[in-house]
Amino acid sequence: MYSVGVIGAGQLARMMQVPAIELGIDLRVFAEADGASAALSASRVGDYTDFDQLLDFAKSVDVITFDHEHVPAELLHKLEAQGLSVRPGPAALIHAQNKLTMRKKLSELGLPQPAWLAAKTEQDVASFLSDHGPEIVVKTPIGGYDGKGVRVISEVSEVQDWLENLGKLGGELLLEQKVDFSRELAQLSARSPSGEFSTWQVVETRQAQGVCSEVISPAPNADGAKTAEIAKRISEGLGVIGVMAVELFETVAGEILVNELAMRPHNSGHFSIEGSQTSQFEQHLRAVLDLPLGSTKPTAPVAVMVNLLGVDDQNDFVSRYPKAMREFPEVSFHSYEKSARKGRKMGHLTVIGDNQESLLRNAQAARAALYGPIA
Amino acid sequence: MYSVGVIGAGQLARMMQVPAIELGIDLRVFAEADGASAALSASRVGDYTDFDQLLDFAKSVDVITFDHEHVPAELLHKLEAQGLSVRPGPAALIHAQNKLTMRKKLSELGLPQPAWLAAKTEQDVASFLSDHGPEIVVKTPIGGYDGKGVRVISEVSEVQDWLENLGKLGGELLLEQKVDFSRELAQLSARSPSGEFSTWQVVETRQAQGVCSEVISPAPNADGAKTAEIAKRISEGLGVIGVMAVELFETVAGEILVNELAMRPHNSGHFSIEGSQTSQFEQHLRAVLDLPLGSTKPTAPVAVMVNLLGVDDQNDFVSRYPKAMREFPEVSFHSYEKSARKGRKMGHLTVIGDNQESLLRNAQAARAALYGPIA
Numbered sequence: 001m002y003s004v005g006v007i008g009a010g011q012l013a014r015m016m017q018v019p020a021i022e023l024g025i026d027l028r029v030f031a032e033a034d035g036a037s038a039a040l041s042a043s044r045v046g047d048y049t050d051f052d053q054l055l056d057f058a059k060s061v062d063v064i065t066f067d068h069e070h071v072p073a074e075l076l077h078k079l080e081a082q083g084l085s086v087r088p089g090p091a092a093l094i095h096a097q098n099k100l101t102m103r104k105k106l107s108e109l110g111l112p113q114p115a116w117l118a119a120k121t122e123q124d125v126a127s128f129l130s131d132h133g134p135e136i137v138v139k140t141p142i143g144g145y146d147g148k149g150v151r152v153i154s155e156v157s158e159v160q161d162w163l164e165n166l167g168k169l170g171g172e173l174l175l176e177q178k179v180d181f182s183r184e185l186a187q188l189s190a191r192s193p194s195g196e197f198s199t200w201q202v203v204e205t206r207q208a209q210g211v212c213s214e215v216i217s218p219a220p221n222a223d224g225a226k227t228a229e230i231a232k233r234i235s236e237g238l239g240v241i242g243v244m245a246v247e248l249f250e251t252v253a254g255e256i257l258v259n260e261l262a263m264r265p266h267n268s269g270h271f272s273i274e275g276s277q278t279s280q281f282e283q284h285l286r287a288v289l290d291l292p293l294g295s296t297k298p299t300a301p302v303a304v305m306v307n308l309l310g311v312d313d314q315n316d317f318v319s320r321y322p323k324a325m326r327e328f329p330e331v332s333f334h335s336y337e338k339s340a341r342k343g344r345k346m347g348h349l350t351v352i353g354d355n356q357e358s359l360l361r362n363a364q365a366a367r368a369a370l371y372g373p374i375a
Numbered sequence: 376m377y378s379v380g381v382i383g384a385g386q387l388a389r390m391m392q393v394p395a396i397e398l399g400i401d402l403r404v405f406a407e408a409d410g411a412s413a414a415l416s417a418s419r420v421g422d423y424t425d426f427d428q429l430l431d432f433a434k435s436v437d438v439i440t441f442d443h444e445h446v447p448a449e450l451l452h453k454l455e456a457q458g459l460s461v462r463p464g465p466a467a468l469i470h471a472q473n474k475l476t477m478r479k480k481l482s483e484l485g486l487p488q489p490a491w492l493a494a495k496t497e498q499d500v501a502s503f504l505s506d507h508g509p510e511i512v513v514k515t516p517i518g519g520y521d522g523k524g525v526r527v528i529s530e531v532s533e534v535q536d537w538l539e540n541l542g543k544l545g546g547e548l549l550l551e552q553k554v555d556f557s558r559e560l561a562q563l564s565a566r567s568p569s570g571e572f573s574t575w576q577v578v579e580t581r582q583a584q585g586v587c588s589e590v591i592s593p594a595p596n597a598d599g600a601k602t603a604e605i606a607k608r609i610s611e612g613l614g615v616i617g618v619m620a621v622e623l624f625e626t627v628a629g630e631i632l633v634n635e636l637a638m639r640p641h642n643s644g645h646f647s648i649e650g651s652q653t654s655q656f657e658q659h660l661r662a663v664l665d666l667p668l669g670s671t672k673p674t675a676p677v678a679v680m681v682n683l684l685g686v687d688d689q690n691d692f693v694s695r696y697p698k699a700m701r702e703f704p705e706v707s708f709h710s711y712e713k714s715a716r717k718g719r720k721m722g723h724l725t726v727i728g729d730n731q732e733s734l735l736r737n738a739q740a741a742r743a744a745l746y747g748p749i750a
């Protein structure tokens with residue numbers, strides 16, 4: 001029997017449990033606390049920054065992988081030094097953990113990305129502002145996600161606090177040109193230790209307040225060959241194992257630029273549970289176990305996914321299931337069973353079919369039904 | 376949060392866990408022993424014939440349902456008398472537990488079925504043999520499944536042992552005409568307490584040694600309107616809640632006759648995991664919770680499912696995953712993680728697409744790859 005250990009017990013670990021059950025893989029989860037989204041399969045509750053706990057967990061499974069990117073790379077290197085399987089490995093994962101490391105590597109590989117600079121001083125920021133202003137994007141290299149650790153500024157003073165605390169933020173800030181994009185895309189792929197590489201169709205992602213709100217698969221009129229090639233060069237260039245999401249800007253001029261990387265199943269790929277013969281969660285398990293990858297053939301011409309974000313500390317959209325399911329029998333409902341918090345990713349909806357406009361309308365209406373009165 | 380308790384921890388409970396994770400339902404399993412197929416979610420290991428244990432379990436969930444049909448009806452009536460939800464209820468379930476009770480009820484409802492007789496004596500058997508021979512089918516009313524408790528006989532002496540032990544077998548034997556069928560069909564449906572009723576397309580089932588071996592959805596050239604109507608009359612007539620499978624004979628003359636009933640997800644419906652917008656496992660959870668039923672629209676023109684049966688006490692087909700997945704990337708693999716035993720249902724494969732012949736060939740070839748040499 002194959003076994004996989006997942007560090008982190010959020011919704012990604014939860015959704016990995018589904019193909020683990022179907023394929024007969026023993027999935028074990030290292031949770032930070034009781035009551036997490038993947039609590040069902042949590043076989044350990046502990047501290048992932050404690051090497052002895054990590055080591056003990058890693059020894060209990062064939063391979064460890066991740067629900068998030070927060071495990072310190074030096075601990076993962078120590079696991080590898082003991083002959084344990086970590087996928088993706090720390091040498092690859094560092095590019096998803098540190099945005100500056102990622103920018104440097106993509107520049108080396110000659111991949112298209114926004115103009116960028118590593119900044120340590122006010123002068124660095126002022127200079128980049130004058131070259132690329134009136135507005136630029138400033139990011140902390142580590143620890144940011146879903147819009148956190150990212151600021152759009154037009155004055156140096158707006159990142160004064162970060163400049164004064166560089167030590168805690170990795171020693172440098174990442175400055176990026178603010179791209180005049182017409183839309184955002186995401187290219188999902190998977191790569192196995194044997195070198196097998198597979199992509200899904202490129203998707204269009206729509207954000208609300210810095211958080212993924214809607215995903216349309218495939219992205220209408222996108223150059224999927226180009227985005228798949230970018231993903232392949234990154235995946236191979238960085239030695240990524242498992243699922244990787246490359247978030248992309250498409251500019252008004254039709255240019256494609258790399259925005260962010262994630263080396264794990266990703267919100268932009270949730271559509272694949274219903275929308276692809278092999279979901280991103282199954283593909284990730286296959287890849288980290290070095291099993292052959294499954295077919296990513298779409299199950300329908302179009303798949304639309306909308307996120308269910310927390311509106312407050314109270315809302316439990318599951319109590320609106322009767323109304324929403326009655327009105328939308330063709331919608332697939334997903335709840336992560338997380339405690340409610342404003343803006344938190346609490347679940348998602350997927351609908352597959354032929355017509356993008358009507359699918360998106362239905363998904364949005366089903367979401368609205370889940371946040372309306374109970375009836 | 377909704378919660379469902381499942382009595383029994385076989386592969387059906389295991390596969391119910393998947394939609395429970397997706398929908399955010401707390402699924403609890405009452406297992407008979409550690410190490411069962413649905414061990415992951417086993418929240419209790421005990422004896423389902425012990426009323427106090429059953430009561431305690433039933434009180435911990437919104438509703439209890441079943442992985443198998445072996446829980447004594449009198450215990451379920453006692454649970455209902457205490458106001459607990461049992462779905463399907465014992466008044467319906469008895470027709471799946473006792474084949475004679477089922478035959479009597481279907482006769483009352485005027486549904487098409489083989490000629491049958493309740494037999495207590497050698498004379499009863501001899502008389503039915505002379506009316507319907509040269510061969511007839513004899514069944515023990517309770518306890519039979521997958522070909523067990525069923526004999527095809529041409530002489531009374533072939534059931535002499537059963538006639539001598541009638542007390543243990545429910546007091547009577549069920550005699551049935553041996554139907555000259557051209558093929559077997561199965562009509563899967565679901566019904567909720569609110570009265571909502573939904574069917575999947577009728578499937579063709581092919582048996583090997585009395586066990587389901589292959590399922591083709593939809594059954595080519597079948598009268599789906601007729602089989603759906605039969606399912607509806609049974610489901611409503613018996614007050615079934617949840618998924619029900621009606622196994623049917625199609626005779627050479629095109630007649631449809633009811634063979635067996637199951638009131639739970641069923642082997643003939645496993646195709647629906649990939650082949651339908653709502654799987655039988657999700658629909659069963661929706662139905663027993665009285666949630667609106669999901670769409671049963673097919674995800675592809677054809678779905679083919681083949682069972683993986685144990686060949687001996689050793690074979691672990693999961694160790695052949697690398698070879699089979701490499702050759703068949705479009706196949707969905709399912710392992711129930713049960714210990715190997717000859718003839719035991721160990722897993723299944725599903726493939727969806729356009730062409731029935733090529734899908735069946737691929738599914739059979741993938742099955743052969745799983746039982747061949749490791750490579």
